[in-house]
Amino acid sequence: MESQKKYKPAFSIEFFPPKTEEGKIKLRRTREELARLNPAYISVTYGAGGSTQQGTLDTILEIKNAGIDAAPHLTCVGSTKENIKALLQTYINNGISRIVALRGDMPSGMHEMGELRYASELVEFIRAETGDHFHIEVAAYPEIHPQAKSATADLEHFKRKVDAGASSAITQYFYNADAYFCFVDDCEKIGLDIPIVPGIMPITNYKNLARFSEMCGAEIPRWLRKHLEDFGDDVASLRAFGQQVSTQLAKTLLEQGAPGLHFYSMNQADSTQAIWHELQLSN
Numbered sequence: 301m302e303s304q305k306k307y308k309p310a311f312s313i314e315f316f317p318p319k320t321e322e323g324k325i326k327l328r329r330t331r332e333e334l335a336r337l338n339p340a341y342i343s344v345t346y347g348a349g350g351s352t353q354q355g356t357l358d359t360i361l362e363i364k365n366a367g368i369d370a371a372p373h374l375t376c377v378g379s380t381k382e383n384i385k386a387l388l389q390t391y392i393n394n395g396i397s398r399i400v401a402l403r404g405d406m407p408s409g410m411h412e413m414g415e416l417r418y419a420s421e422l423v424e425f426i427r428a429e430t431g432d433h434f435h436i437e438v439a440a441y442p443e444i445h446p447q448a449k450s451a452t453a454d455l456e457h458f459k460r461k462v463d464a465g466a467s468s469a470i471t472q473y474f475y476n477a478d479a480y481f482c483f484v485d486d487c488e489k490i491g492l493d494i495p496i497v498p499g500i501m502p503i504t505n506y507k508n509l510a511r512f513s514e515m516c517g518a519e520i521p522r523w524l525r526k527h528l529e530d531f532g533d534d535v536a537s538l539r540a541f542g543q544q545v546s547t548q549l550a551k552t553l554l555e556q557g558a559p560g561l562h563f564y565s566m567n568q569a570d571s572t573q574a575i576w577h578e579l580q581l582s583n
């Protein structure tokens with residue numbers, strides 16, 4: 301963890317683009333509440349295959365216009381270099397200077413991989429087209445990406461993204477701090493030296509969390525799963541317990557030198573706010 305301790309911790313938040321008018325109004329309220337925390341930046345996810353392209357741009361511009369640093373996610377799967385170049389130019393024209401570069405997952409029904417196969421190729425492309433304009437975030441997987449052949453192969457592929465010009469990384473969420481510490485130590489051993497910020501997924505709904513974790517390869521440890529199952533329909537108790545677990549995890553990570561936290565807010569203010577206040581986080 302030594303290499304991480306020299307970075308000033310940065311605390312950021314993630315949204316997804318709302319699909320309905322009601323969702324847009326709700327997200328505006330969430331954004332106003334979370335803006336009071338003074339996040340380092342707010343990022344907005346992007347549907348692979350460009351399905352939420354306009355929604356991502358609209359949400360990013362609202363955040364930017366509210367005076368907050370905004371970071372669009374950008375995926376390359378199913379896309380062309382021309383499309384990506386045009387989108388990068390749109391972001392540059394709108395004063396955006398931070399981007400989260402990802403491969404994405406092929407949406408069902410789509411068969412063309414796209415011109416860039418991996419996130420490392422996307423990072424290389426962004427650097428070739430726009431030089432040092434963007435601070436580029438990439439994804440990291442302390443519990444190993446589900447499609448990786450091995451932990452070693454996944455680490456090598458992460459190294460490619462750093463070598464291609466990534467500025468820092470955000471991890472997939474996890475509930476086992478040791479997975480993160482081990483990953484960071486492995487990165488250190490092969491000379492990787494960028495901030496690797498843990499992603500925190502507040503626990504608010506067990507069924508959704510279990511389904512999503514299954515898909516993205518994040519492990520819910522047995523003890524945690526068993527407790528969450530016990531709450532059944534008692535949402536208030538589940539949230540209170542989830543908050544305690546996430547706060548303790550975040551505290552442990554920061555005490556050991558994690559260079560910040562990235563909150564997967566799920567467009568809700570409460571859990572992120574509660575953890576933020578409890579740990580007295582500030583940028």
Ligand code: FAD
Pocket residue numbers: 344345346347348373374375400401402403404405417418419420438439440445446447448449453454457460461470471472473499
């Ligand atoms: P990559 O780094 O390209 O890795 C993908 C897989 O390919 C890994 O298994 C890796 O080991 C392997 N690999 C990489 N390079 C090579 C190579 N040269 N040869 C062989 N194998 C290789 N998805 C979205 O659709 N939209 C979002 O906005 C979004 N935001 C995210 C934000 C964060 C912080 C994280 C952690 C994930 C996000 N995702 C998002 C999900 C992400 O798109 C998926 O996890 C996707 O499967 C992998 O994307 P990646 O950028 O990590 O891919």
